[in-house]
Amino acid sequence: MDNLSRRKALSLGVALGLAGATIPARAWASTGSATGAAAGTGPEWIWDAAADPLMASMLDGGHVPAINSAWASWVNNNDPLPGGVPAEFAAYLRQVNVLPTWADPVKLARAADFNRRRDTYLFMLYGLGSGIMSTVIPREARSVYWSAGGANMQDRAAKTFTFGYDLSQLGAFEPTGQFVVTANKTRVVHAAVRHLLPQSPHWKAVTDETTPISAADILVTFHSLGTYVHRKLLDWKIPFPSADQEAFLHSWQVAVHLLGVPDEHIPQTWAAAEQQSAQVLTPILTPTTEGIALAEDLLGLTAQVDLGVTRGFLNEFVRYVLSDEVGNWLGLTRDYASAALIRTAWPAYILFREGLSPVMPGTFYVFDQFIRALAMLFLNKGSSGTTTPITIPTANRAA
Ligand code: HEM
Incomplete structure (x- = not known):
């Protein structure tokens, strides 16, 4: 794709052209549902002007099954756009299937290398940390539960991890x-x-939004993924040079842009991301009926493979990475012996693994098998392990 190669040639200077954008956190987050919301202008009031009307018309026109089959073979960034789809849909894809002009190929390459070097921690934190956290983000839990994919939550969750x-x-x-x-x-x-969801009586009965998945909601989810993982890696004292941190942020900024969030609402620095996260994510975490069911299904995923640990250990690990408060909300049964082990042995495991201590903890292999098995679990669930077979739903969950 010559567009992509052209973008690869973009200089750092162009990439930094974004630096002038403002950090909007306070504008919409200071009161939870916010100044911006009150004015009707913040990201809580932004959905997706390009994709939403198009998909409403694709669904109403009955075109989605054809799009789903046409795009099954559209996988690599340089694959030709799917043929045999309505002209408006093809035109939309042509317009959005590009990296933003500010994408920095050097940072993206560094982020990819960082992800490779840190993949075991990342799988664990995305899978057990962010994955379970998503179940205590009420809007996300409710929309995931009541959308079509909610009926097969294990599959849906696994696809999201991918x-x-x-x-x-x-x-x-x-x-x-x-x-x-x-x-x-x-x-x-x-x-x-x-x-679709606004047509679901079940979703409408529990939601506080008229339309789900606002730009603000996407930023909340970003914080439960990128911002959270960044923080945990630092908390765990895993070596994280600032160039890696910047690259990791950059890859998420590009991801959030590609999901349709306007650039001016994307945090520019980790400090800004942390500030926004403290305002828009932390205060809204709370259990819901849907989220509790979702969490149980997610943790049940692990019964499909031998993680080398008990369910009690798993529950305690979730408590360790998220908090006892979240563990209590989700009714995760206590296993105090595992909790004590994790508290002392996990930091020792990291120190040894990172070459920061010569002492190999006796429990090294327990943790080692655990994180490798978790990584395999998520990889295997991702179909071939190389791609996400994403399909557009045509209906909601029935009940
Ligand atoms: C679908 C990722 C934000 C609700 C998906 C899928 C992915 C994904 C990969 C496709 C999975 C599949 O094929 O089933 C993300 C990422 C987000 C984000 C990376 C932000 C960084 C949100 C938010 C909500 C949400 C904020 C709701 C508040 C849903 C729902 C589906 C979905 C309901 C459809 C499931 C179905 O097929 O029924 N998301 N998402 N997502 N997402 Fe998100």
Whole structure:
């Protein structure tokens, strides 16, 4: 794709052209549902002007099954756009299937290398940390539960994890990578969900929004993924040079852009991301009936493989990475012996693994098997392990 190669040639200076954008966190987050909301102008009031009307018309016109089959073979960033789809849909894809002008190929390459070097921690944190956190983000839990995919939550959850996986692939943003396509498919799925869920009596009975998945909601989810993982890696004292931190942020900024969030609302620095996260994510975390069911299904995923640990250990690990408060909300049964082990042995495991201590903890192999098995679990669930078979829903969950 010559567009992609042209973008690869973009200089750092062009990439930094974004630096003038303002950080909007305070504008919409200071009171939880916010100044921006009160004015009707913040990201809580932004959905997706390009994709939403298009997908409403594709769904109403009955074109979605054809699009789903046409785009099954559209996988790599440099694959030709799917043929045999309505002209408006093809025109939309042509318009959005590009990296933003500010995407910095050097940072994206560094992010990919960082993701490779850190993949085991990333799988664990995205899978157990962000994955379970998503179940205590009420809007996300309710919309995921009541959309079509909610009826098979294990499958749906696994597909969502593979978003992180595709993002983490070496060359994810290169012409031969897959992330630009995965993100564009996800954007289209979200647009379809915005048309479908408001037709669900179940969703309408529990929601506080008229239309789901606003730009603000997407930023909340970004914080539960990128911002959270960044913070945990620092908390765990895993060596994280600032160039890696910047690259990791940059890859998420591009991802959030590709999901349709306007650039001016994307945090520019980790400090800004942390500030926004403290305002828009932390205060809204709370259990819901849907989220509790979703969490149980997610943790049940692990019964399909031998993680080398008990369910009690798993529950305690979730408590360790998220908090006892979240563990209590989700009714995760206590296993105090595992809790004590994790508290002392996990930091020792990291120190040894990172070459920061010569002492190999006796429990090294327990943790080692655990994180490797978790990584395998998420990889295996991602179909071939190399791509996310994302399909656009045509209906909601029935009941
Ligand atoms: C679908 C990722 C934000 C609700 C998906 C899919 C992915 C994804 C990869 C496709 C999975 C599949 O094929 O089933 C993300 C990422 C986000 C984000 C990376 C932000 C960084 C949100 C938010 C909400 C949401 C904020 C709701 C508040 C949904 C729903 C579906 C979906 C309901 C459709 C599931 C179905 O097929 O029924 N998302 N998402 N997502 N997402 Fe998101």
